[in-house]
Amino acid sequence: MILQLEQVESDVIHVGKRMYDRGYVASNDGNLSVRLSEDRLLITMSGVSKGFLDRDKFVIVDYDGAVISGKHDPSSEMKMHLMVYRERPDVHAVAHAHPPAATGFSVAGLHLPDALLPEVIVSLGFVPIAPYGTPGTMELVESLRGFVRNHDAVLLENHGALTLGPDIISAYHKMETMEHCAQITLVARMLGQVNSIGQENVDKLHRLYGRPYSSGGNEGYRTEETT
Numbered sequence: 001m002i003l004q005l006e007q008v009e010s011d012v013i014h015v016g017k018r019m020y021d022r023g024y025v026a027s028n029d030g031n032l033s034v035r036l037s038e039d040r041l042l043i044t045m046s047g048v049s050k051g052f053l054d055r056d057k058f059v060i061v062d063y064d065g066a067v068i069s070g071k072h073d074p075s076s077e078m079k080m081h082l083m084v085y086r087e088r089p090d091v092h093a094v095a096h097a098h099p100p101a102a103t104g105f106s107v108a109g110l111h112l113p114d115a116l117l118p119e120v121i122v123s124l125g126f127v128p129i130a131p132y133g134t135p136g137t138m139e140l141v142e143s144l145r146g147f148v149r150n151h152d153a154v155l156l157e158n159h160g161a162l163t164l165g166p167d168i169i170s171a172y173h174k175m176e177t178m179e180h181c182a183q184i185t186l187v188a189r190m191l192g193q194v195n196s197i198g199q200e201n202v203d204k205l206h207r208l209y210g211r212p213y214s215s216g217g218n219e220g221y222r223t224e225e226t227t
């Protein structure tokens with residue numbers, strides 16, 4: 001499938017602004033990419049605020065990372081994006097940000113509880129935490145590889161979050177759902193009580209709305225609160 005470049009660019013500009021406006025990235029943090037075709041990928045340039053993207057801030061590369069067009073260097077996390085597209089032929093867009101509540105869970109070494117909220121159960125499932133790797137290196141890429149095979153949303157230990165989707169809006173929505181879940185969980189913990197909906201209700205949701213890609217992974221749902 002060959003996507004219309006103009007539409008892709010305006011979708012990525014839109015998502016970058018939403019991500020920045022909601023505080024999911026500070027300064028020039030984060031990066032976004034879209035699979036344009038079987039041999040082309042659009043990715044945000046290095047060192048730009050995602051809240052102020054325009055058509056000059058994108059780079060088109062091939063799947064070896066060679067620059068095909070664009071005036072700037074691609075994101076320093078390009079290797080992470082390239083790995084995802086190789087591992088997941090079904091994925092056409094990747095979003096990386098540092099949403100503060102979800103990232104806080106990764107810094108604390110705590111998983112987001114996965115049987116609390118219907119929307120999260122249906123769209124994300126279990127969100128694993130990939131072990132820390134230095135940004136921009138193959139260490140980070142390899143720490144994520146096994147997780148992205150089975151999950152559309154992954155937390156990066158002491159760093160941020162990565163979400164995948166069939167298009168950039170869907171990938172971004174998973175980021176929003178993850179952060180919303182982290183914020184609600186945080187409030188429930190401050191109030192002193194976190195009640196799971198239980199496995200029976202999780203099963204009912206899956207029967208009604210299907211299972212998220214992520215529930216194909218090794219980790220099952222934990223209906224107990226985990227801290």
Ligand SMILES: [Zn+2]
Binds near residue numbers: 029098159160
């Ligand atoms: Zn990052």
